Amino acid sequence: MAKIAIMGASGTIGKNVAFTLAKEDSIDEIVLFARESSYEKITGEVLDMYDALAAEDMDCILTPTCSYEDLEGCEVVLISSGIPRKEGMSRLQLAIPNAKIVSEYSQAIAKHAPDSIILIVTNPVDVMTTIALKMSGFDKNRVIGLGNHLDSLRLKIILAQYFQINSGEINTRVIGEHGDHMVPLLSYTTIGGVLLHNFVKSIPLDIDEVVKRLRSAGNTIISKKGATEYGPSYAVSNLIKTIVNDSRKILTVSTYLEGEVEGVYDVSLGVPAILCKNGIKSIVPLKMDEDEKKQFLDAARAVKKCTYLVREELDIK
Structure with missing residues (x-):
């Protein structure tokens, strides 16, 4: 049984991934990480998911948190946080603010879940994959982007x-x-x-x-x-x-x-x-x-x- 974490769980992709994986027999705990400003929202998402999971007799543990310490023991950590690309925005204009987020999160993962695999969804994903690799210090086989x-x-x-x-x-x-x-x-x-x-x-x-x-x-x-x-x-x-x-x-x-x-x-x-x-x-x-x-x-x-x-x-x- 696996424990995974989703950083950016209050976002559309993060919460959808959490709900999908909560129904998997091989996953018994999902950490839903969000900033303090989104904590109330993420706790609401968890309560809503529990209602749905109960209908199918599922008992995956869903942990809403703002603390990096809850990443401990995770096998996979997904980074889905970031600003979306807006019309007229260049790749670089999107990359710099999102790289700051990915950089911070990657260092936190390295500290609290040093044996985990980092999976990147944040765009531009190819650039963010390199940023996560450099800032985590992980072997490259453990830093993966959604890519193509x-x-x-x-x-x-x-x-x-x-x-x-x-x-x-x-x-x-x-x-x-x-x-x-x-x-x-x-x-x-x-x-x-x-x-x-x-x-x-x-x-x-x-x-x-x-x-x-x-x-x-x-x-x-x-x-x-x-x-x-x-x-x-x-x-x-x-x-x-x-x-x-x-x-x-x-x-x-x-x-x-x-x-x-x-x-x-x-x-x-x-x-x-x-x-x-x-x-x-x-x-x-x-x-x-x-x-x-x-x-x-x-x-x-x-x-x-x-x-x-x-x-x-x-x-x-």
Whole structure:
């Protein structure tokens, strides 16, 4: 049985993840951490969740807190706190204030839950993954960003809807930045075990339109309802369950690279990795086509530049 913590539990994603995981047999305690200004709200959320859990005879312990000391003994700590990106806001304008939050929380986790795995959702997630790594001092296999796991799920459903088939028939992956420089690995994509480029010989596919839909998916949801909610919450819950249950699934997550993929180093990007109870077991090797490689290297340059500016601003070595 596992104890996990959610820092930023009063937010939409944090509370949804908490409620989803509270129904898991493998998790017996969830610490819902919030700032003092949000403590009343988080206690209300806990009371509401208990009512729902009672209806299903669930008995997970939910601990609302403002104290870092309650992180002790956690196997996974999720950081979902941060300001949302507003229209017209640059990546750097979003990154600096959120990096201050992630920096503080990462140091607290290192002190009170030194054996835990840190999972980052705060955007820009690739930049924040590096900040959490540097400020916690953890091994890089124990600092993981949501990365392109959500983007990969989005591409899967886009293709399933396009071809009007069950999404389980589609195996696809998105790597790079969780943002403008995401890289859909169409050369790796299979449908019913058939490579996409062979499959589309019989059923035409507008690749450019698919990629456009993928890259605008998050903004489309935000423009219609104000924020993304169910997609990221499920994706995060899926990552945590994979780690806690030692499932050893291959998922696309943001991790700090040191030359493992196309020689890229000193930057966190989304790549496929095997996840286990100790975090990232290993990065899965990739052989991209030339266009995918170019896009991946472009993503590395963009994220590295932003990360460098944030580290310089906050004096993070």
